[in-house]
Amino acid sequence: MTRARRDLVAGLLWTAPWWLGFLLLTAGPLAATLYLSFCDYSLLQPPVFTGLENYRQLAVDPTFRKVLVNTVVYAALWIPTMTVLAIGLAILLNRPIRGQAFFRAAIFVPTIVPLVAAGVVWMWLLAPESGLVNELLRRVGVASPPLWLESPRWAMIALVMVSLWFVGTPMVIYLAGLQEIPLTLYEAARLDGASSWGQLRHVTLPGLSPIILFNLVVAIINAWQVFALPYVMWRTRPGPDRATFFYTTYLFENAFTNLKMGYASAMGWVQLLIILGLTGLTFWISRRSVHYVSQ
Amino acid sequence: MSLRNLISALVLGLPVLLLLVFGPRGRTEIPAGRTVVVYWEKWTLAEGVAIQRIVNRFNETVGAERGIWVDYTALGDVDKRMLIATAGGDPPDVAGISDRFFPQYAAQSALTPLDALVREFDIDLSGFKPIWLDICRYDDTLFALPSTPFTVALYYNRAHFRAAGLDPDRPPRTTAELNDFAERLTRFDRGDPGDPQDDRIVQLGFTASPSMLGWWHWAWPNFFDGRLWDGRRFALDTDAGRAAYAWMWDYRERVGNRLVLQFEGQQPIIESAQNPFLAGELSMVLQGPWLSAWAARYAPDLDYAVAPFPSVSTQRQHVLASTDFFVIPRNARRPREAMVFLKYMVSQPVLEELNRAHGKVSPFRRPQPAFYEGHVNPFVRVFDEMATSPYAFGSPPMPNWTEAWTETLYMTESIQRGVARPTAALTAAQEKIDVLVAQQERMAARRRTTE
Numbered sequence: 001m002t003r004a005r006r007d008l009v010a011g012l013l014w015t016a017p018w019w020l021g022f023l024l025l026t027a028g029p030l031a032a033t034l035y036l037s038f039c040d041y042s043l044l045q046p047p048v049f050t051g052l053e054n055y056r057q058l059a060v061d062p063t064f065r066k067v068l069v070n071t072v073v074y075a076a077l078w079i080p081t082m083t084v085l086a087i088g089l090a091i092l093l094n095r096p097i098r099g100q101a102f103f104r105a106a107i108f109v110p111t112i113v114p115l116v117a118a119g120v121v122w123m124w125l126l127a128p129e130s131g132l133v134n135e136l137l138r139r140v141g142v143a144s145p146p147l148w149l150e151s152p153r154w155a156m157i158a159l160v161m162v163s164l165w166f167v168g169t170p171m172v173i174y175l176a177g178l179q180e181i182p183l184t185l186y187e188a189a190r191l192d193g194a195s196s197w198g199q200l201r202h203v204t205l206p207g208l209s210p211i212i213l214f215n216l217v218v219a220i221i222n223a224w225q226v227f228a229l230p231y232v233m234w235r236t237r238p239g240p241d242r243a244t245f246f247y248t249t250y251l252f253e254n255a256f257t258n259l260k261m262g263y264a265s266a267m268g269w270v271q272l273l274i275i276l277g278l279t280g281l282t283f284w285i286s287r288r289s290v291h292y293v294s295q
Numbered sequence: 296m297s298l299r300n301l302i303s304a305l306v307l308g309l310p311v312l313l314l315l316v317f318g319p320r321g322r323t324e325i326p327a328g329r330t331v332v333v334y335w336e337k338w339t340l341a342e343g344v345a346i347q348r349i350v351n352r353f354n355e356t357v358g359a360e361r362g363i364w365v366d367y368t369a370l371g372d373v374d375k376r377m378l379i380a381t382a383g384g385d386p387p388d389v390a391g392i393s394d395r396f397f398p399q400y401a402a403q404s405a406l407t408p409l410d411a412l413v414r415e416f417d418i419d420l421s422g423f424k425p426i427w428l429d430i431c432r433y434d435d436t437l438f439a440l441p442s443t444p445f446t447v448a449l450y451y452n453r454a455h456f457r458a459a460g461l462d463p464d465r466p467p468r469t470t471a472e473l474n475d476f477a478e479r480l481t482r483f484d485r486g487d488p489g490d491p492q493d494d495r496i497v498q499l500g501f502t503a504s505p506s507m508l509g510w511w512h513w514a515w516p517n518f519f520d521g522r523l524w525d526g527r528r529f530a531l532d533t534d535a536g537r538a539a540y541a542w543m544w545d546y547r548e549r550v551g552n553r554l555v556l557q558f559e560g561q562q563p564i565i566e567s568a569q570n571p572f573l574a575g576e577l578s579m580v581l582q583g584p585w586l587s588a589w590a591a592r593y594a595p596d597l598d599y600a601v602a603p604f605p606s607v608s609t610q611r612q613h614v615l616a617s618t619d620f621f622v623i624p625r626n627a628r629r630p631r632e633a634m635v636f637l638k639y640m641v642s643q644p645v646l647e648e649l650n651r652a653h654g655k656v657s658p659f660r661r662p663q664p665a666f667y668e669g670h671v672n673p674f675v676r677v678f679d680e681m682a683t684s685p686y687a688f689g690s691p692p693m694p695n696w697t698e699a700w701t702e703t704l705y706m707t708e709s710i711q712r713g714v715a716r717p718t719a720a721l722t723a724a725q726e727k728i729d730v731l732v733a734q735q736e737r738m739a740a741r742r743r744t745t746e
Contacts, residue, residue, distance in 0.1 A: 040738045043382040044403040044625075048745050050738075057734065062727065128560040129495060143493060147553075150560045152714055235506070238705055241714040256375055257697050259399065 037265035047262065054266035063242070063250060064267070070156070071247040075223035077160045082219060083212065086167050090174035091204065104175070108168035119232030122162045123149065149233060152241035159230055159244055170215045174208060181207035209290040213282070220278050224271060227252065247271055329364035332632045336391040337373045337619075338653075345652030349645060357639050363632045365389075374400075377624055381405050386624035388633040391442055394430065394617050394690050395700060401433035402694035407623040407630055409437045416634045422643060424682050426616045427658045430689040439620035440641050443655045445583045446681040447511065447615045448674070449473075449605065453598045455480050455498065455578040466602035470518060473579070473605045474546045477501035480578040481550055496550070496558040499571075501579040503543050504559045504711055505704065507571060508580045513703040514615050515539035517688050519607045524691030529699050529732055531706075532725035538607065540710050540717035552713045559711075568593040581615075587672035588654045601674035603681050614687040618658070656682060695735045699728050 001009075012019075037054055039047035058064050093104050110118065125132050126148035137145035148158040185203045194202065205212075230244040238245035251271070255264035325331060338346050350367045358364055368387075370376050377390040378400065392400065400406050413420065420428060427441040453463035459479045467473040477500025486493030503509040516523060519542070521535025530536070547555050558576075563569035566589055571577035573594040580586070581604050590597050606613040621640060623633050639645060647657050647666045654671045656679045657663075667675060681687070693699060706724035709715040715723070 040742065042403050043378060044400075044405045045742065048738075048742050050741065123562050127562045128557045130561050147556055147560055149562075150556045150712060152712070237505070237708065238701075240712050241709055242705060253701065257701075258695065259378070259403065259697075 033265040033268055036262050037269050039262045039265075041262040041265075042259040043261055044259070050262070054263045055270075057263065058266055058270065063245075066242050067245055067247045067250040070243065070245060071224060071226070073156060074160065074226060074246065075220065077156070078163050078223055079216065079219045081160065082164060082167060082170065083215065085164060086170035086215070087174050087205075087208065087212070089167065089171045090178055091200070093171070094175060094178045104172075108172055111166050111168035115228040116232050118162070118165060119229050122158075122165070123233050126158055126162075150240055152239075152243040155234075155239050155243040159233070162229060162233070163226075170219070173215060174211055177208045177211035178204070206289075206291045209286070210292055213286050213290050216282055216286075217279050220282065221275055224248070224275050224278075325364050325366070326359075329358070329362055330629060330632050332363055332365045332389060332629055332636050333387040334365050334367050334389040334391075334636070335370050335373050335377060335387040336367065337369065337371070337393075338391070339369045342653050343369050345649060349640070349649060353636060353639050357635065361632075361635055363635055365636050377622075378405060381624045381626065384626060386627050388623065388627045388629045389636060390622050390624055392439075392620050392622055394620070395697065397430075397439060397620055397622075398433050398690075398692045398694060398696045400622075401436075401438040405625050406438040407625055407627060409440065409623070412623075412630065412634050413437065416638050418634075418638050418641065420641075422659050422661070424658060424660050426682050426687040426689070427618055430616065430618055431620060433692055439622045440637055441618040441658045442621050442640070442646075443650055443653045444616065444618035444658045444682070445585075445655045446678045446687070447581055447583045447617075448601050448603055448678055448681060449579055450572060450582050450586055450599055450601055451579045452572070452575065452577075453600055455575070459578075463598075463600070466600070467579075467605050468609050469605050470542055470607050473501060474542065474549075477546060477579060478549060483554070494551075494554060496554050497576070499550070499555065499558050499577050501546070502555065502559060502577065503581070503707075504555075505707065506562075507559045507577065508565065508582055511581065511615055512707040513690070513700060514688075515543065515707075517615065518604065518613045520611060520613075522688065522691075523699075524693045529691065529693060529725075529728045531703065531728060532721040536721050537717060540707075540721060543707075544710055544717050547711065547713075552711075556712060570594075572599075573597060583617075584656060584672045584675060584678045585654050587674065591671065601677050603677070603684075606686070611686045612681075612684045614681040614684040616682055616687045616689050618689075693732070694739070695731055698731045702728050702731070 036047055038049060038051060040050050040053070041047035089107060093100060093107070097103075124130075126134075128134055128145070128147045128150065131148075133148070134145040146154040146158075148154050181204065185207065186199055189199045189203050225248050226246050227248040230239065230246060231249060234244055238249070247267070248271075251264050251267045254260045254267065334350070336343075336346060347367055350365050354364055373390060374392045374396040377386060377392060378396075380386045423441070427444050428437070430444075431437055431439040431441055449466060451466050456463040456476075459476075461476060461479065467476045480498065480500035481496060482498040484495050484497045486495065503512075503515065505512045513523065516531065516533065516535040516539040519535040519538040521530070521533055521539070523529055523531065561571075563571055563574075568574060570589060570593065572580045572582070572586070573590055575594075575597070587601075590599065603612055603614065621637055623630050623637075627633060640649075643659055643663065647659070647663060650657055651666055651670055654675075656675060657666050662679065672678065690696060691699065702724050706715075706720045709720050710717050714720075
C-alpha cells in the first residue's frame with residue numbers, strides 16, 4: 001500500500017463518524033424526501049406515486065402563498081436590521097470605552113438563553129395591558145400602545161424586534177472581523193485626510209465584507225427556517241390573520257399534524273431550492289464588493 | 296499510561312461507575328415469566344400518580360394471575376410519538392391519545408379495530424353512556440375505549456352576578472341571554488374621561504377567545520343547532536355557522552373589540568392564580584370539570600356555580616362531549632394481553648376510580664354512589680347529566696379533522712380580531728376546507744385503486 005493510499009484510508013477511517021452519519025442520517029433521508037415529494041405519503045401507509053400532484057397543489061394553496069410572503073417579509077425586515085445593528089454595535093464595542101467587556105457580555109448573553117424561554121418572556125413583555133413594553137410606552141405618553149401580538153399589523157414587527165434580541169452572535173463575529181483589519185489601513189486613511197465616515201466606508205466595511213457575506217448567508221438560511229420563536233410566542237397558533245405563520249411552521253404542520261409527508265417533502269425541496277438560489281444570488285452580487293486580505 | 300493519568304482517569308471515571316452500579320434504573324424490575332404490555336400515556340403529576348396506582352394494582356392482581364406486566368410510561372406529545380412508533384413498526388401495546396387525532400389515525404389504519412376483540416374478551420359495554428362509545432367509533436367501527444371523558448359547561452361567578460343585579464341562581468339559558476348577561480357583567484375602567492383610548496376592561500362578561508379558555512373554537516355552530524360533519528362534507532358556512540359567528544361578532548362589537556382584544560392579550564398562565572376566571576376578571580367561561588380543581592387550589596373563596604352551556608334555544612340542550620382514548624396501535628405485538636389490561640381498566644370500579652382522581656365524569660349510565668363522594672368537582676353531577684343529552688356532540692369524525700381544526704381556528708381568530716367579518720371569513724374557510732376534503736377524497740380514491 002502506498003503512503004498516499006494509507007493516508008487516504010486513515011483519513012476516511014478518522015472521518016468515518018461524520019460521513020457515515022451524513023450518509024445515513026442526512027443524505028439518505030434527503031434522497032428519500034425527493035422521492036416522497038412525488039408521492040401521497042402519510043407515514044402509516046405505503047407511499048403512492050402521484051407525480052407532480054404535490055407541486056401542483058403548492059402552486060394553488062393560498063396558505064402556502066401566505067407563508068411564502070410572510071417569510072420573505074420577515075427576511076426583508078430582519079436581515080438588514082440585524083446586519084446594521086450588529087455591525088454598529090461591533091464598531092462601538094471595538095472602541096476602548098469604559099465597561100467594554102461588560103457591554104460585550106451584556107449583548108451576547110441573550111443569545112445563550114434558549115429560544116423557548118426567550119419567547120415566553122417576550123410574550124409577557126409585549127402583553128397589551130400588563131406588559132412592560134406597553135407600560136413604558138404609556139409612561140412616555142403613548143395613550144394607545146400597540147396590541148403587539150394580537151394585531152396583524154404589529155405582530156410581524158414584534159417578531160422582528162424580538163429576533164433582534166439575538167444580535168449578539170453576529171456582533172461577536174463582526175467584532176472578531178474588525179480586529180483582523182490592519183491598523184495601518186486606518187493610519188494611511190487618516191494621513192490621506194479621511195473622516196470617520198470615510199474610514200468606515202473605505203476601510204471598515206470593505207475589511208468586514210467577507211464577514212458580512214458569511215453572516216448574510218447564515219441569516220438568509222436562518223430567516224427561511226424561522227420556527228421556534230413564533231411557535232412559542234403565538235402558542236402554536238398561526239398568529240393574527242396568519243401574520244406570523246412561516247414556511248417551516250407550515251411544513252411542520254403538514255408533516256406531523258396533517259400527516260401529509262409527501263406535501264411537506266415537496267415544501268422542503270422548494271425551500272431548499274429557494275435558499276440555494278438566494279445564497280447563489282448573494283455570492284453573485286457580492287463578487288465585486290467582497291475584499292479578502294489576500295487580494 | 297503514567298500513574299498520574301491513571302489516577303485522574305479513575306477519579307473522573309469513578310462517579311460514572313458508581314452511577315452505573317447504584318444509579319436509578321430506567322425500568323422497574325419485572326417478575327420472571329411475565330409478558331410485558333407497553334403502555335404510553337400523557338398523564339403526569341397527580342393524574343400520572345392515579346394511573347400508576349391502578350397499573351400497579353393490575354400488575355399485582357390480574358397481571359400476576361395472567362402472567363402480564365403493564366409497563367406504564369408518561370410521554371409528552373404521546374399522539375405523535377405513537378404515530379411515529381407505529382409507522383416504524385414498533386408501537387406500544389396500549390396508548391392514550393386525544394380526540395383531535397383520533398379520526399385521522401382511525402382513517403389511516405393506525406389503530407386496531409376493537410369490535411371483535413371486545414366480543415372475544417367478553418367486555419360488557421352496555422353500561423356506558425352512548426355518547427362515549429359513539430365518540431370511540433369511526434366509520435361504524437370501534438377503534439378505542441373511553442378513558443377519561445368530560446363534558447364542558449358554563450362556569451359563572453355568582454358574586455359578579457349579584458353585583459350586576461342578576462340572580463346568581465339563574466344562569467343564562469340561551470345564547471342571546473348569554474350575550475345580554477355578558478354585557479351587563481362587563482365593567483370598564485374609564486381612565487381619563489376626555490380620552491377614550493385610556494379605557495380598559497377590568498371585568499369581562501364572557502369571551503370565546505381560544506387564548507382565554509375558549510379552547511373549543513370549532514364548537515360554536517353546534518350550539519346553534521348545527522353539526523359540522525355529515526359524513527361527506529364539513530358544513531361550516533351554514534345558517535348555524537353564520538348565526539354562531541354573528542353572535543360572537545355582535546357581542547364583541549357592542550363591548551368594543553379593541554378593548555376586548557386588549558383584555559384577552561394578557562397571556563395568563565391558565566393553570567395558576569392568573570387564570571382570569573379564578574382571578575375574578577372573567578365572569579363566565581366555557582370549561583371542563585378540571586377548572587373546579589384549579590379553583591380549589593388557586594381561588595378557594597371563589598363563589599361560582601356551573602350550568603349547561605346555553606344553546607340557541609331552550610328546546611335543544613347541545614352539549615360538547617369529549618374524551619381521551621385507550622387504543623391499541625396497529626401491529627401492536629401483544630394485542631390480546633393489551634385487551635386483558637383494557638378489560639380491567641374499563642371495569643366500572645377501576646374506570647370511575649381513575650376519573651374521580653382526574654376530576655372527570657363517569658362514563659357509565661349509572662355511576663356508583665362512591666364516584667360522587669368527595670369528588671374534586673362539587674358540580675360533577677351537572678357535567679355527568681349533560682352527557683345524557685340527546686344533543687350531545689363530539690368533535691367531527693372526519694379523516695382530515697386536524698386540517699379543518701386549523702382552518703376553523705384561523706377563521707375564528709380572524710373574526711375575533713376584527714380582521715374579517717363573519718360572512719366573509721366563513722365563506723373563505725368553507726372554500727378552503729372543501730378543497731382539503733376533496734383532495735383527501737381524491738388521494739383516498741387513488742390509494743384504493745393502487746391497492
